[in-house]
Amino acid sequence: MTDAADLVLLDGTVHVLDDAGTTAEGVAIRAGEIVRVDKSDEVRHLVGVETEVVDLDGRHVLPGFVDAHTHMLDAGRQLRNADLSACDSPEACLDQLRAGRDERAEWILGFGYDESRWGGSYLARDDLDDVSTERPVAAVREDMHVVSLNSVALERYRTRMPDRDVNTEDGRATGVVVEDAAGVIYDAIDPGPERARTLLLAAQSRAHELGVTGVHDMVRRSVVPRVYRDLDLAGELSLRVRMNYWADFLDAVEETGLATNHGSDRLEVGAIKTFTDGSIGGATAKLSEPYRESGDTGKWVVPPRELRELVDRVDEAGLQLAIHAIGDEAIAETLDALAETDPSARHRIEHAEVLDDELIARLAASDVIVSAQPNFHKWAREDGLYASRLGDERRVRTNQLGALADAGATLAFGSDCMPMDPLFGVQQAVTAPTEEQRLDVTEAVRAYTRGGAYAGFAEDRQGTVDAGMRADLTVLAESPWEVDPSTIGDVDVAATVVDGAVVYDALR
Ligand SMILES: [Zn+2]
Structure with missing residues (x-):
């Protein structure tokens, strides 16, 4: 006889998010692992005396959202x-x-x-x-x-x-x-350890309320890595956290022998995070053509030569890179700097906002992950931020998620906390102004689940609702495929499950 499950979810719609588009009615979970995804009647066979049974009552189960930035x-x-x-x-x-x-x-x-x-x-x-x-x-x-x-x-x-x-x-x-x-x-304004602990726990609760089961956190020079380790050891980390260390940590990371993917199942070393340019909002992203208002072309935060030295050093050390590049000039420079790097390192470009056809083709042809923020489309509307900074012609060439997906680029979605809300991001991706900027719901949800899992070297255990995967799930009150696209962001998160534990529960 098969062992009973610890937790079963029944009578909903389970979106497996595999390539075949499989759906099911229920999920059984044992020891944090998904053991069956099937019709409710089949899943019910795994209910034992101690199994917690949740009636989904028609709700929708997705892989847990991974906020990759x-x-x-x-x-x-x-x-x-x-x-x-x-x-x-x-x-x-x-x-x-x-x-x-x-x-x-x-x-x-x-x-x-x-x-x-x-x-x-x-x-x-x-x-x-x-x-x-x-x-x-x-x-x-x-x-x-x-x-x-x-x-x-x-x-x-x-x-x-x-x-x-x-x-x-x-x-x-x-x-x-x-x-x-x-x-x-x-x-x-850097907080001390006690304050940082309070702030991180508040952010963790908020993430779970939004259906987030894992994050790639950009960790600046601070007490944060230590606080995370203490939380992990104390069993208080209910979120999967991948720390992408700011480059000012690089000496320390190398000296202490940390490498990408080191850590526990809850807290891992991710990439080394660096910058090339600033932001569109700050008119500091590095553009090939000037800003509409200021007439200049932005700033290098890390100049190209310094970037190349850093890229070589990090790549040789076998660490992943996460390089912030927003303007087209910065994206081109970053692709040049990454051209000779290890293809298995899964280096990432963060944001990649201002694109042209050539850059899209280069991103698609490379092994580099495009770590994009679909919520940035909120600035792509007529009279929005992109129109005022870049003008109308470039406004419609920002965040070309659809064109990137069509060309075969690897997308991972994150929020950059603007705001930290995956469903808002999915809504923005689905309702973006142009076809080149738009994705369908499946593509957008994939980039926010499987995409992040891949960027975190975790696609064998996260990113689909399938037997053998870790039980990281988001339960939604309604289907993002069925509601009016402009209201996807309003869909309620009913529950969030990490490693088989219900970490947010609005079901009852
Ligand atoms: Zn950021």
């Missing part, structure tokens, strides 16, 4: 400080900052503002001085490449910031700082 500490900060992501005006941001200030903390912090929501300019020091003239105030733009400061914060840190990254108007600093100057502020 996220920032968990910042997601936690957004949850625990002023959340500016829904603010439609500078005034609304200031209200949130005032309401969210923590009297015990020194800084007043807000995260996730997007000035394209009010069609205007960045928050400036004059705005933020209205929040406080005594305490430092920082409002971080959602792309994290731009930070707005009040006068207290600006005056305190100005001398440590490179001039080129401090915006001025008529010789006076506006309070807006970018790139390395923003890095000075990140160092200043």
Whole structure:
């Protein structure tokens, strides 16, 4: 007789997400592994006295979402400080900052503002001085490449910031700082271990509410790796975390002998994360043709020669690379730098936003994974951010997910926390303005499940709902294939399962 299952889910629609498009009614799970996917009557045979039985009542089971590019500490900060992501005006941001200030903390912090929501300019020091003239105030733009400061914060840190990254108007600093100057502020607000633990646990809960079972977290110089290890050892990590270490960790990673895929089943070493350029929002992504407004072509954050040295070093060390490249010039440069690297290393380009036909063909022909963010399509609408920064012609050439998929590129989807919500990303991918930018629901869900699993060397155990795979599942109240595409983001997550354990439960 077959051993009983620990958990069975019955009477739903199970989307296996294999190439054949298989569906089933139920899933049986034992010791964290999927042991049967079949009709409910068949799965019911595995119910024993101690089996937990969940009636799906027509709900939909998908492989667990893998957010292949996220920032968990910042997601936690957004949850625990002023959340500016829904603010439609500078005034609304200031209200949130005032309401969210923590009297015990020194800084007043807000995260996730997007000035394209009010069609205007960045928050400036004059705005933020209205929040406080005594305490430092920082409002971080959602792309994290731009930070707005009040006068207290600006005056305190100005001398440590490179001039080129401090915006001025008529010789006076506006309070807006970018790139390395923003890095000075990140160092200043870096949390200690206790605070980091609180923030990461808040972000983990939020991820599960959104159906996320695994993340590739971009880990900047901080206590975060240590805190993650402590959480893993204490059995408090319910999310699968792959740490992509910022390049400033590289010496340490090499010296301590860490390699890609080292770790536990819950916490792994991922890639070394580096940059080439900035962002479209910050007008710092490196373009071949100038920005519509500023007339310049962006900035190298890591210049090409330095990038090549880093690529050679990381590739030789047998580590995976995750290279941020947004502008077409930066993407071309990154592909050049990766041309001679180990094809089995699964190196990744992060974002790859501004594309032309040649770049799409090059990405498809290479072994490089395109780690894209479908939610960035929210900027691709008429009168959106891309239109104002790039003009209409380039607006429709951003994030060409459909063209990339058709050409045979390997896609892995992530949120970059803008916002951390896979269903919102799927909705954006499915409703993008042009065919070249659009995917169908299956392709989009695959990139958010199998795609991330592949980028994490885990496609043999994650990314499909199949016998023998780990039981990482997302249960949805409705089918994203059946609802109006413009409402996919509103579909409720009913439950999230990681390794057979229900980590989020809105079923009952
Ligand atoms: Zn990012």
